[in-house]
Amino acid sequence: MKGSGTAARKLRFAAAAICLILTARPTAAQTVVDDRALGDEAQGANWLSYGRTYSEQRFSPLTQIDTRTVAKLRLAWSLELPTDRSLLATPLVVDGVLYFTGTFSVTRAVDAKTGKLLWEYDPKTIEHSGDRLRIFWGSSRGLAYWKGTLVIATNDGRLVGLDAKTGKERWTTQTIDVTKPLYISGYPKAFRGKVLVGNGGTEHGAARGYVSAYDIETGRQAWRFYIVPGNPADGFEDEAQEMAAKTWKGEWWKHGGGGNTWNGFTYDPEFNQILIGTGNGSPWNQKVRSPGGGDNLFLCSIVALDADTGTYKWHYQTVPGETWDYNSSMDIVLADLRIGGKTVKALMHAPKNGFFYVIDRSNGKLVSVGKIAKTTWATDIDRKTGRPIEVKGSRYENGDAIVWPSPFGAHNWHAMSYSPKTGLAYIPKVELAARFNDQKNELIDWRSPKFRFDVAVDTGFGNDIPRDTGVSALIAWDPIRQRKVWEAPQDGFWNPGTMVTAGNLVFQGRANGDFIAYDAKTGRKLWSAFLGSGISAPPITYEVDGRQYVSLLVGWGGAGVGFGGGSANAKYGWAYRAQTRRLFTFALDGKAKMPEFEPPAFPEPIVPADFKIDDALADKGRGLYVGQCLMCHGAGAVSGGAAPDLRASPILLDPSAMKGVVHGGGRVSMGMPQFKELSDDELEALRHFVRRQAAQTVDALKPAKVSKKE
Ligand code: CA
Numbered sequence: 001m002k003g004s005g006t007a008a009r010k011l012r013f014a015a016a017a018i019c020l021i022l023t024a025r026p027t028a029a030q031t032v033v034d035d036r037a038l039g040d041e042a043q044g045a046n047w048l049s050y051g052r053t054y055s056e057q058r059f060s061p062l063t064q065i066d067t068r069t070v071a072k073l074r075l076a077w078s079l080e081l082p083t084d085r086s087l088l089a090t091p092l093v094v095d096g097v098l099y100f101t102g103t104f105s106v107t108r109a110v111d112a113k114t115g116k117l118l119w120e121y122d123p124k125t126i127e128h129s130g131d132r133l134r135i136f137w138g139s140s141r142g143l144a145y146w147k148g149t150l151v152i153a154t155n156d157g158r159l160v161g162l163d164a165k166t167g168k169e170r171w172t173t174q175t176i177d178v179t180k181p182l183y184i185s186g187y188p189k190a191f192r193g194k195v196l197v198g199n200g201g202t203e204h205g206a207a208r209g210y211v212s213a214y215d216i217e218t219g220r221q222a223w224r225f226y227i228v229p230g231n232p233a234d235g236f237e238d239e240a241q242e243m244a245a246k247t248w249k250g251e252w253w254k255h256g257g258g259g260n261t262w263n264g265f266t267y268d269p270e271f272n273q274i275l276i277g278t279g280n281g282s283p284w285n286q287k288v289r290s291p292g293g294g295d296n297l298f299l300c301s302i303v304a305l306d307a308d309t310g311t312y313k314w315h316y317q318t319v320p321g322e323t324w325d326y327n328s329s330m331d332i333v334l335a336d337l338r339i340g341g342k343t344v345k346a347l348m349h350a351p352k353n354g355f356f357y358v359i360d361r362s363n364g365k366l367v368s369v370g371k372i373a374k375t376t377w378a379t380d381i382d383r384k385t386g387r388p389i390e391v392k393g394s395r396y397e398n399g400d401a402i403v404w405p406s407p408f409g410a411h412n413w414h415a416m417s418y419s420p421k422t423g424l425a426y427i428p429k430v431e432l433a434a435r436f437n438d439q440k441n442e443l444i445d446w447r448s449p450k451f452r453f454d455v456a457v458d459t460g461f462g463n464d465i466p467r468d469t470g471v472s473a474l475i476a477w478d479p480i481r482q483r484k485v486w487e488a489p490q491d492g493f494w495n496p497g498t499m500v501t502a503g504n505l506v507f508q509g510r511a512n513g514d515f516i517a518y519d520a521k522t523g524r525k526l527w528s529a530f531l532g533s534g535i536s537a538p539p540i541t542y543e544v545d546g547r548q549y550v551s552l553l554v555g556w557g558g559a560g561v562g563f564g565g566g567s568a569n570a571k572y573g574w575a576y577r578a579q580t581r582r583l584f585t586f587a588l589d590g591k592a593k594m595p596e597f598e599p600p601a602f603p604e605p606i607v608p609a610d611f612k613i614d615d616a617l618a619d620k621g622r623g624l625y626v627g628q629c630l631m632c633h634g635a636g637a638v639s640g641g642a643a644p645d646l647r648a649s650p651i652l653l654d655p656s657a658m659k660g661v662v663h664g665g666g667r668v669s670m671g672m673p674q675f676k677e678l679s680d681d682e683l684e685a686l687r688h689f690v691r692r693q694a695a696q697t698v699d700a701l702k703p704a705k706v707s708k709k710e
Contacts, residue, residue, distance in 0.1 A: 154184065
């Protein structure tokens, strides 16, 4: 039948008008990001905080991309980030706008549907840092959002409130004493009109960790909680400090004590408490930090604080008297678990120490525990006391000790996720050991350094980390039965964070540049895409106009790549400035073209025939290297990609050029700190160390020879 007359035309016009209204409307009603929104597990369009919602599960209820449709997942858009290096952040999405922090906390807002840049804010981190530039890698793990205010933290310790619409600064608060070797790489956490932030430290001098909460509208401090007690002679800040001080010995406050908390903040609305995963000791070696032992509260613990006042409620310590850098700063994930016929208001936590804990968050009592990785420091956790059953010798009390896990941890900050649908936690697990030895240190005379790496125990950072060191796996863990359900193994120890969806998919990026989707029930690999560079960040998912997207920042970097470094990380070829950083976003039937990727690059160590290495000088240089250069240039002077590989740098061949950069600060604007205190003799010692490393590691990246069968 032929359409005729005005009625049909009117109908067509009306349909067109409705279409116009629908397409012109950019997003649904504006979300008020407050406690209600942050606690709403059922909404899937937005990704409102670091762990998506207050539960920190990183579980999305979205189902458009599922085990059947994921095969059609293609690039929707990508954004080039040519000036960025290390990208670790979890982006946020609010009403179709995606926000993320890049290197040195440069913050951007982009249209989540198209990738179009809406605004950019540069907090000028390098200019604010001074000597603190020596102790971090420019990394930022994320940001917070509350009612139109976006909050970022900078490496130099500032908290900055931005207008989310325009990126204009609303307020700035310095959260640390700028004379102390503290920094921030972690994410701020928004809850109840406040924003919480911690800090990093413990490796570069006397550091006393704390967390503080600020009013999110004004940036004014609301409360502060110290993780370790200060000098009793100065009086205690609160009763918790007084209680904690009884678990310390000697003059711990001279070395700060540590506990610095740079990750692992969970707001628990049911008990109106903030759960803090606390850091390790400063220095690592307990014999120096607290001679004679003691539990050293609140190191390596989960501490529950009243969310309104910061008052101590309870704690659970995972590593009493820690001495291996086994912090508990890993994520704390909330869920109601059915255990023994009862519903437990549980928190799940897999700290560095190799165990997986289920804890009753109403009182901090241990419910159950399992072992996710090889642990030689402790055989098990006593179910009654909740304390580890330690292995003699693992505290390097008899000298050399090889201990599993390493200071890198069996699980690090790389996010685990939890699906209430499968009942499984998805953990990036690492198998890696370390050799501890404190016999070389002048323990009696040991003093806290300042802005120099020294943890009062040698863990071999002066040597290369060979290319085949460490393995890792994505594991699916049943928290109720405390057992592994499946695992997806991988080469190498760098093992990024995860996300899980109601479409029964676990997403994870990998060190080799692959972005992978697994079947959440079986671990079967269902989809993957190569993204041109090593991945360090965890993915997110969101929805705009009825379409589900998956986003991921790709920018090789982070502590394992920086001061880890070594051939174990250099082997991928993600050398300094060799590959462009990007933000990638995928959707079903995405139509964007994959960018052209730069090839892997391997800096070639320079071994000049006419350079005579003086071994005594090189030995002296080794100590200087670990103290000053290791943090960015990598173990044994083999760069993991966070900074230039010094073995291949022509600058070190010319003493005056080297002096201009290291002593003179010629490259501060690029992030290379100035070391005014280094003498010409010390610079010469460093030169000899680097030349010796170059000669010794010239073939380090070649695969080990496979012996042929006769
Ligand atoms: Ca640490």
